[in-house]
Structures are given as C-alpha cells and as structure tokens.
Amino acid sequence: MDTEAQQSEQWADVTPDAARRLVIAAVDAFAERGYHATTTRDIAGRAGMSPAALYIHYKTKEELLYRISGVGHRLALDIVRRAASTGATPAERLASAVRSFVRWHAEHHTTARVVQYELGALSAEHYAEIAARRREIDGTVRSIIEDGVRAGDFAVPDVPGTTLAVLSLCIDVARWFNAEGRRTPEEIGALYADLVLRMVGAPGPAAA
Amino acid sequence: MDTEAQQSEQWADVTPDAARRLVIAAVDAFAERGYHATTTRDIAGRAGMSPAALYIHYKTKEELLYRISGVGHRLALDIVRRAASTGATPAERLASAVRSFVRWHAEHHTTARVVQYELGALSAEHYAEIAARRREIDGTVRSIIEDGVRAGDFAVPDVPGTTLAVLSLCIDVARWFNAEGRRTPEEIGALYADLVLRMVGAPGPAAA
Numbered sequence: 001m002d003t004e005a006q007q008s009e010q011w012a013d014v015t016p017d018a019a020r021r022l023v024i025a026a027v028d029a030f031a032e033r034g035y036h037a038t039t040t041r042d043i044a045g046r047a048g049m050s051p052a053a054l055y056i057h058y059k060t061k062e063e064l065l066y067r068i069s070g071v072g073h074r075l076a077l078d079i080v081r082r083a084a085s086t087g088a089t090p091a092e093r094l095a096s097a098v099r100s101f102v103r104w105h106a107e108h109h110t111t112a113r114v115v116q117y118e119l120g121a122l123s124a125e126h127y128a129e130i131a132a133r134r135r136e137i138d139g140t141v142r143s144i145i146e147d148g149v150r151a152g153d154f155a156v157p158d159v160p161g162t163t164l165a166v167l168s169l170c171i172d173v174a175r176w177f178n179a180e181g182r183r184t185p186e187e188i189g190a191l192y193a194d195l196v197l198r199m200v201g202a203p204g205p206a207a208a
Numbered sequence: 209m210d211t212e213a214q215q216s217e218q219w220a221d222v223t224p225d226a227a228r229r230l231v232i233a234a235v236d237a238f239a240e241r242g243y244h245a246t247t248t249r250d251i252a253g254r255a256g257m258s259p260a261a262l263y264i265h266y267k268t269k270e271e272l273l274y275r276i277s278g279v280g281h282r283l284a285l286d287i288v289r290r291a292a293s294t295g296a297t298p299a300e301r302l303a304s305a306v307r308s309f310v311r312w313h314a315e316h317h318t319t320a321r322v323v324q325y326e327l328g329a330l331s332a333e334h335y336a337e338i339a340a341r342r343r344e345i346d347g348t349v350r351s352i353i354e355d356g357v358r359a360g361d362f363a364v365p366d367v368p369g370t371t372l373a374v375l376s377l378c379i380d381v382a383r384w385f386n387a388e389g390r391r392t393p394e395e396i397g398a399l400y401a402d403l404v405l406r407m408v409g410a411p412g413p414a415a416a
Contacts, residue, residue: 033242033244033245034241034242034243034244034245035242035245036241036242036244036245037241037242037243037244037245116383117325117383157402158399161391161396161399162399162403164384165377165399165400165403168377168380168381168383168384169373169376169377169380171380171383172376172377172379172380172383173376175324175325175376175379175380176372176376183369188369191366191369191370191373192373194365195370195373195407198406198407198409199403199406199407201406
C-alpha cells in the first residue's frame with residue numbers, strides 16, 4: 001500500500017475531505033479484492049462512513065473508479081511532461097522522464113495497479129476520456145525519442161514500438177515493486193533510465 | 209481471451225476432460241471479474257456443470273487458481289529453458305528466450321494476467337511453491353546474461369536488476385497485448401529481442 005503521506009499528497013485535489021477519504025478507501029479496497037468484488041458498502045465502511053454518506057459524493061462505484069483513474073492519469077501525465085522538458089539534450093530529457101515515471105509507479109504502486117488493471121471496468125465514455133490521456137503520455141515520450149533520432153543522438157528502427165516498450169517497462173514497476181524490497185524507487189529509476197538510453201542506442205555511459 | 213486452440217494446447221495435461229473444462233472456465237471468469245468476485249458456482253455454470261460436479265475435481269476456488277498458476281508457470285519455465293539452450297552464443301540464447309517468453313505472454317495473455325495479478329490470492333504454501341518456480345525462470349535468464357558478461361559479449365553493470373527488467377518487459381506484454389492490435393506476437397518478440405540485446409550492450413545489429 002502507498003504510505004499515508006503519499007496518499008494525502010496524491011489526492012490533495014479531491015475535496016471535500018469526505019470525498020478524499022472515500023477515494024483512499026476505494027483504492028485500498030479495489031487493490032485488495034478487485035473492483036468487482038468490492039461494494040460501495042465496503043468502501044463506506046473503510047472510510048468510517050455510512051453508504052448514504054457515500055452517495056452524497058459518488059453516485060456509483062464506477063464513478064469512484066473514474067475519479068481515481070482520472071487523478072492517477074493526470075498526475076502521471078504531469079510528471080512525464082515536466083520531466084520531458086527537464087534537460088538540454090533528448091538523452092537527458094528521456095532519462096528524466098523515465099526516472100520520474102518509474103518513481104511514480106513505485107511510490108504509488110497501489111493506485112497504479114488499480115488504475116492499470118481495472119481499466120476494463122470503466123464505462124465506455126469514461127474509458128474514452130482516460131484513453132485520450134494515455135495517448136498524451138505516449139505522445140510525450142514518443143516525441144522525445146523522435147527528437148533524439150532527428151538530432152542523430154538515438155538510433156531507433158521502430159519508434160512507436162520502442163515508445164510502447166519504454167512505457168510498459170515503467171508501468172510494470174507497479175506490479176512487482178515491494179516497499180520492503182532491496183531497491184528504492186530512486187535506484188530503480190536510475191537503473192531504468194540507463195537501460196532505456198541503451199534501448200534507444202544513446203551512446204556511452206548515460207548522459208543521465 | 210486466448211483462442212480455443214491455445215486453450216486446449218495449454219491445458220492438455222489437465223485431466224480428465226471435466227477438470228480441464230473447469231480450469232478453462234475459471235481462467236475466463238477470473239480474467240473477467242477477478243478472483244474474489246468469482247464464485248465456484250459461476251465457474252461450474254460456465255463449464256456447463258453443477259457446483260457438486262466441480263467439487264469432485266477441486267475442493268476450493270483457491271485450488272483451481274493454484275492449478276492454473278502451477279500449469280502456467282511450468283509452461284513459462286519450460287519455454288524459457290528450452291529457448292535458453294537454443295543458439296550458439298549468449299546473444300542468440302537471450303534473443304531466443306525473449307522471443308519465446310514474449311510470444312507466450314501475448315498468445316496466452318488471458319491466462320498470464322490471471323497468473324500474474326492474482327498471486328496474492330494463493331495460500332501461503334501454494335505461493336511458496338510458485339515463487340520457487342518464478343526464481344527458476346529468473347535464474348535461467350540471469351545465467352544467460354552472466355554467460356554473456358563472462359564471454360565479454362555483454363556489458364551489464366547490474367545483472368540482477370537487468371534480469372528483473374528483461375522479465376518485467378516480457379511479462380507486461382500480457383497487460384497491453386490486443387489480439388486485434390497491429391502487432392503479432394512474433395513481431396513483438398522480434399522487436400523485444402532486439403531491445404533486450406541493446407539493454408545488455410550486445411554489439412551491433414542484433415545477433416538474433
């Protein structure tokens with residue numbers, strides 16, 4: 001589970017306080033038992049509230065998932081975008097994006113798992129909105145790789161496929177990351193930034 | 209969902225026929241709704257059987273998950289081991305292992321998702337057994353990378369971390385693979401073999 005400090009920071013924009021408590025309770029319940037095995041009663045109970053109090057903030061369980069997915073994807077997009085403009089060269093920008101994206105998936109692995117594995121439970125309309133945000137994340141990473149190829153810094157025969165692989169590598173950190181494990185989010189970020197620079201054929205010991 | 213032909217091939221060792229039908233029904237139900245939201249009644253129904261008939265073959269829902277996870281991991285280990293001994297050089301063996309492991313996760317993405325995302329629902333004893341098999345898969349890939357480093361063919365500063373990343377990249381194919389998508393399992397396997405050779409610093413256009 002994400003730490004309490006990480007939870008509060010992550011959901012700071014969800015107001016009022018009761019709505020935020022419900023989101024945090026829902027993430028934990030979905031992560032533990034899966035979306036379909038969780039009832040709104042379970043979520044209200046975890047938040048120390050009545051089912052009736054839950055309905056003031058969220059009309060359905062799907063609305064809670066949509067809120068979680070929306071906030072999660074917006075944070076991930078912001079992080080990748082900010083990192084993508086940090087650094088002078090495409091190699092520095094790519095390394096920065098990978099380090100940040102990895103760190104986010106490690107630190108917020110509980111949220112990330114819910115967001116990634118329960119996409120199929122969103123309504124068609126909500127899914128379309130989230131999918132658009134995912135394409136923006138993909139586009140941000142792809143354009144750094146394209147910049148690197150154009151500058152002659154990277155050698156990438158298949159840019160869309162390599163972009164997909166880079167994002168997949170980062171996202172899967174949420175599956176295996178263990179807060180009690182040997183590696184910190186920062187260490188995994190540094191390792192992965194180096195591996196990704198190798199994937200794009202950036203020369204020499206990481207510009208990172 | 210995996211195709212019918214893939215299902216039959218994959219579960220060929222599960223006998224008698226009724227036990228195999230139940231495993232196939234359980235994989236589909238777990239993939240669709242999650243382990244905790246699925247009842248043994250749901251599974252029996254999908255297999256066209258009564259709950260009583262299910263209990264002849266499996267005493268609990270967890271036993272079905274354990275059977276699925278056990279077969280899935282054994283197949284994955286066999287595939288990686290066989291591929292790991294195919295090829296003259298470490299680069300050829302690594303490319304072969306990655307191609308096969310990726311193809312397996314793409315073709316059997318439904319089973320692979322259940323196996324990967326529901327590990328936490330196994331009993332402690334069953335989990336310990338599956339974890340040992342996972343360490344064998346990890347060890348197989350790690351020793352190819354070690355061979356490559358020893359032979360001077362690879363340049364890998366962090367062998368355990370790189371092994372973890374290689375396996376993670378292959379496993380995550382199960383999450384995003386879409387049978388209606390643009391890339392076939394073979395194409396993804398070829399792309400990933402090339403990317404992994406770059407990750408280990410194998411020189412030049414893929415020995416693959």
